[in-house]
Amino acid sequence: MDSEQPAIDVKNLTVSYGPVPALLDISLKIDAGQLVGIIGPNGSGKSTLIKSLLGFVKADFGEVQLFGEDVEKAKGRVAYVPQRGSVDWDFPITVREVALMGRYGKQPWWSEMSAEDHDIADYALEQVRMADLRDRQIGQLSGGQQQRVFMARAIAQGGDILLLDEPFAGVDAATERAILDVLESTREAGRTLVVVHHDLATAAEYFDALVLLKQRLFAYGAPEHVLHPELLSEVYEGKLRIFANLQSGQAAGGGV
Amino acid sequence: MYDWLVEIHTASPHLIKALLTGLLVTTVCSVIGCFIVLKRTSFLADALAHSMLAGVVVGYLVMKLTFGQEAHAPAMLIGSIISGIITVAMIGFVSRMSRVKEDAVIGIMYTGIFAFGGVLVSLFSQYVHIDLLHFIVGQLLGVSDADLWMMAIVSVVVLSFIVLMFRSLQLITFDRVMAASLGMNVLVLDYMLTTCTAMVVVTGVQVVGVIQVVGLLIAPAATAYLLCDRLKNLLWVSALFGWTGFLIGYYLSETLNVAPGAMIVVTLTAQFLLVFLVAPRYGLLADFQRRMRAVPQQFVEDILGVILRADQERCGIEDLIRHTDYKAERIRKAVHSMVKQEWLVYVGDVISFTEEGRKHARRLLRAHRLWETYLQHLGVADEELHQRAHVLEHLHDEQAVDYLDDKLGHPLTDPHGAEIPEDFEHLVPGEVMTLAILRDGHRGEIVKVGSLIVESISPGDRVAVGVREDDSQTWVVTVTNAAGKESKYRFNHQEADAISIRLD
Ligand SMILES: Nc1ncnc2c1ncn2[C@@H]1O[C@H](COP(=O)(O)OP(=O)(O)OP(=O)(O)O)[C@@H](O)[C@H]1O
Ligand SMILES: [Mg+2]
Numbered sequence: 074m075d076s077e078q079p080a081i082d083v084k085n086l087t088v089s090y091g092p093v094p095a096l097l098d099i100s101l102k103i104d105a106g107q108l109v110g111i112i113g114p115n116g117s118g119k120s121t122l123i124k125s126l127l128g129f130v131k132a133d134f135g136e137v138q139l140f141g142e143d144v145e146k147a148k149g150r151v152a153y154v155p156q157r158g159s160v161d162w163d164f165p166i167t168v169r170e171v172a173l174m175g176r177y178g179k180q181p182w183w184s185e186m187s188a189e190d191h192d193i194a195d196y197a198l199e200q201v202r203m204a205d206l207r208d209r210q211i212g213q214l215s216g217g218q219q220q221r222v223f224m225a226r227a228i229a230q231g232g233d234i235l236l237l238d239e240p241f242a243g244v245d246a247a248t249e250r251a252i253l254d255v256l257e258s259t260r261e262a263g264r265t266l267v268v269v270h271h272d273l274a275t276a277a278e279y280f281d282a283l284v285l286l287k288q289r290l291f292a293y294g295a296p297e298h299v300l301h302p303e304l305l306s307e308v309y310e311g312k313l314r315i316f317a318n319l320q321s322g323q324a325a326g327g328g329v
Numbered sequence: 330m331y332d333w334l335v336e337i338h339t340a341s342p343h344l345i346k347a348l349l350t351g352l353l354v355t356t357v358c359s360v361i362g363c364f365i366v367l368k369r370t371s372f373l374a375d376a377l378a379h380s381m382l383a384g385v386v387v388g389y390l391v392m393k394l395t396f397g398q399e400a401h402a403p404a405m406l407i408g409s410i411i412s413g414i415i416t417v418a419m420i421g422f423v424s425r426m427s428r429v430k431e432d433a434v435i436g437i438m439y440t441g442i443f444a445f446g447g448v449l450v451s452l453f454s455q456y457v458h459i460d461l462l463h464f465i466v467g468q469l470l471g472v473s474d475a476d477l478w479m480m481a482i483v484s485v486v487v488l489s490f491i492v493l494m495f496r497s498l499q500l501i502t503f504d505r506v507m508a509a510s511l512g513m514n515v516l517v518l519d520y521m522l523t524t525c526t527a528m529v530v531v532t533g534v535q536v537v538g539v540i541q542v543v544g545l546l547i548a549p550a551a552t553a554y555l556l557c558d559r560l561k562n563l564l565w566v567s568a569l570f571g572w573t574g575f576l577i578g579y580y581l582s583e584t585l586n587v588a589p590g591a592m593i594v595v596t597l598t599a600q601f602l603l604v605f606l607v608a609p610r611y612g613l614l615a616d617f618q619r620r621m622r623a624v625p626q627q628f629v630e631d632i633l634g635v636i637l638r639a640d641q642e643r644c645g646i647e648d649l650i651r652h653t654d655y656k657a658e659r660i661r662k663a664v665h666s667m668v669k670q671e672w673l674v675y676v677g678d679v680i681s682f683t684e685e686g687r688k689h690a691r692r693l694l695r696a697h698r699l700w701e702t703y704l705q706h707l708g709v710a711d712e713e714l715h716q717r718a719h720v721l722e723h724l725h726d727e728q729a730v731d732y733l734d735d736k737l738g739h740p741l742t743d744p745h746g747a748e749i750p751e752d753f754e755h756l757v758p759g760e761v762m763t764l765a766i767l768r769d770g771h772r773g774e775i776v777k778v779g780s781l782i783v784e785s786i787s788p789g790d791r792v793a794v795g796v797r798e799d800d801s802q803t804w805v806v807t808v809t810n811a812a813g814k815e816s817k818y819r820f821n822h823q824e825a826d827a828i829s830i831r832l833d
Contacts, residue, residue: 091428124506127506127507127509127510128509128510129505129506129509129510148510148511148512149510149511149512151510152510153506153507153510155504155506155507159506160504161367161503164367164502164503164560165367165554165557165558165559165560165562165563166499166503166558166559166560167558167559170559170560174500174503174504174507177496177500177511178511178512182493182494182496182497183493186496210558245728245729245732246728246731246732246735247728247731247732248728
């Protein structure tokens with residue numbers, strides 16, 4: 074039943090926090106098993122789109138469907154890795170407890186987490202090589218390790234759709250590789266991935282398709298079509314350093 | 330203090346009631362306070378407390394005017410919870426709908442509703458017999474049986490809510506987005522938590538009064554927050570601090586003959602400051618100690634650097650003093666601790682490395698020279714290279730250095746022509762690594778050949794690495810295949826990266 078439906082179907086989505094909409098009339102379909110990158114400058118609504126796909130922010134207008142079902146009803150099918158800046162790293166919680174959160178949707182609120190849930194969470198931590206640090210409070214980890222903990226949570230949750238908000242921000246080359254490996258294997262398992270990404274230089278290499286966003290949907294499609302210099306200069310308004318790097322084909326370390 | 334407890338037990342049931350009330354109230358206040366601290370809504374809690382006055386008066390008036398009942402406790406409780414919820418709802422609504430920020434909206438709403446309560450008290454002063462003073466400073470010693478019952482019920486309700494809904498509450502405080510995506514009704518849970526807070530605040534006001542109730546909520550939770558790394562622990566440690574604060578404060582108020590509410594809050598704050606000073610990880614002293622220890626790190630590394638560059642890797646204390654900017658006394662101390670750590674050894678007056686010390690020093694030298702090369706690459710002026718690399722070399726975490734090395738194409742020498750130590754972390758005999766990090770003289774066996782390679786080499790072949798060519802950009806290797814045939818190949822960086830070798 075799921076196979077004919079697109080995994081994600083956004084129709085005329087408009088979301089606003091204040092008088093100015095953060096997202097305006099966005100329509101896009103993402104097929105199951107795709108690895109899609111979202112690019113766009115700061116404040117362009119990337120995180121807002123992710124939150125709409127999670128059913129966290131309410132649309133002013135338009136709708137979001139996952140596998141043909143309204144997003145409200147598709148609860149728990151979507152796992153996500155939050156943007157680093159939106160997490161309270163001082164929160165009294167350990168690595169293991171965060172991973173276990175991935176299983177919270179599997180048990181009703183009145184019953185305890187099962188031994189199986191604990192095993193799944195631990196296994197997810199092993200997969201991202203964080204098992205040794207499982208009893209650390211999350212603030213006492215490096216940036217890359219913190220990112221991996223939330224990856225583990227998403228892995229433990231399973232889900233058909235995985236949303237990641239800037240998983241590569243502030244991680245070193247080795248962790249970037251490790252995260253990418255997890256993404257690949259997740260996609261091979263047939264899941265759909267949507268990843269907010271900041272580094273235009275690597276975007277084409279990492280993703281099957283790209284979404285270029287700045288309040289409106291500027292482009293959606295194969296990377297070579299989306300990473301069009303004219304389009305980019307319109308959206309990024311002359312942040313020239315990036316294009317210089319992109320056009321000469323160099324790796325732009327650090328992104329924006 | 331134990332004697333004192335026994336004494337009141339025997340002497341005065343009146344005091345026992347106060348004790349019971351206090352313990353009950355501090356438990357719920359401290360526990361709910363944890364969520365207030367984590368959600369950073371202390372100001373909102375303060376608003377709840379103040380807005381209560383209006384609810385209490387309305388509850389009082391309704392019972393008095395319709396049923397003729399004086400000071401009906403449940404009605405006043407319900408009244409204050411309702412006024413609390415109305416306040417929170419209005420704050421939420423107005424701050425969402427207007428450009429005025431939430432803190433300002435809270436300020437406007439709660440003073441307004443509090444003042445409205447005050448106006449009601451004066452207006453209906455012939456009906457309402459509420460002692461405003463008690464409302465403001467608390468009346469621990471005048472708690473009625475009905476109040477005590479009410480507190481017991483509130484405690485049971487609130488604590489069972491928190492225990493039962495623990496996971497949901499943890500998730501909505503930590504990650505609302507995920508909570509929503511799992512289908513939790515974040516808004517309803519928020520209001521349930523607010524309702525609990527309102528009920529708890531009502532009980533807290535009885536003990537310490539409206540102005541100080543925030544202290545009762547926040548201080549124990551914040552104290553525990555300095556010690557705990559898990560939410561579950563935070564909750565009970567907070568309750569524990571609530572109890573100690575209450576008992577000590579109450580005891581002091583009896584002996585000094587002052588108002589108990591004030592003394593309890595003073596104790597809670599003192600307790601917080603004390604823990605803030607001595608907490609093992611998040612305390613002031615611990616922070617200070619860490620800072621004291623952190624400085625020598627750089628200093629230790631500088632000393633290692635001087636010895637490594639010295640003739641035969643040996644030098645005396647005087648050389649160290651000459652080559653670093655540090656005071657002789659500090660250098661002596663540092664060397665002493667490094668000898669203890671088994672990084673350095675004294676042979677007579679001469680200092681040299683242990684195996685461990687040399688390894689650490691080489692790691693630093695490698696980082697330093699790679700940084701220099703990188704900085705030159707970026708266009709930093711030659712005369713600045715050393716100074717800047719000297720600062721950056723302390724960033725020698727393995728992955729960062731490997732990244733630099735790879736990005737620079739695994740250079741052999743730094744801009745001054747000095748040799749960059751090889752990647753000895755990875756060059757472990759028997760381990761598999763890429764050809765790119767190998768240097769002249771290394772031998773091994775090919776394990777994997779990437780699709781990039783067109784030359785006819787295959788796993789199992791033997792390799793001997795020769796001197797690099799073209800300004801170290803070309804790797805030169807001699808490969809001996811299974812048939813014993815020897816051939817010489819040249820690879821660029823990318824190709825060298827694609828070949829994996831097990832080092833002999
Ligand atoms: N909770 C909020 N309340 C009010 N405005 C918000 C809120 N969250 C986001 N916005 C606004 O909505 C717009 C889009 O924000 P969003 O976080 O989606 O951007 P983004 O593309 O993820 O940016 P970044 O690259 O900085 O993460 C911004 O103008 C932002 O100021
Ligand atoms: Mg964002």
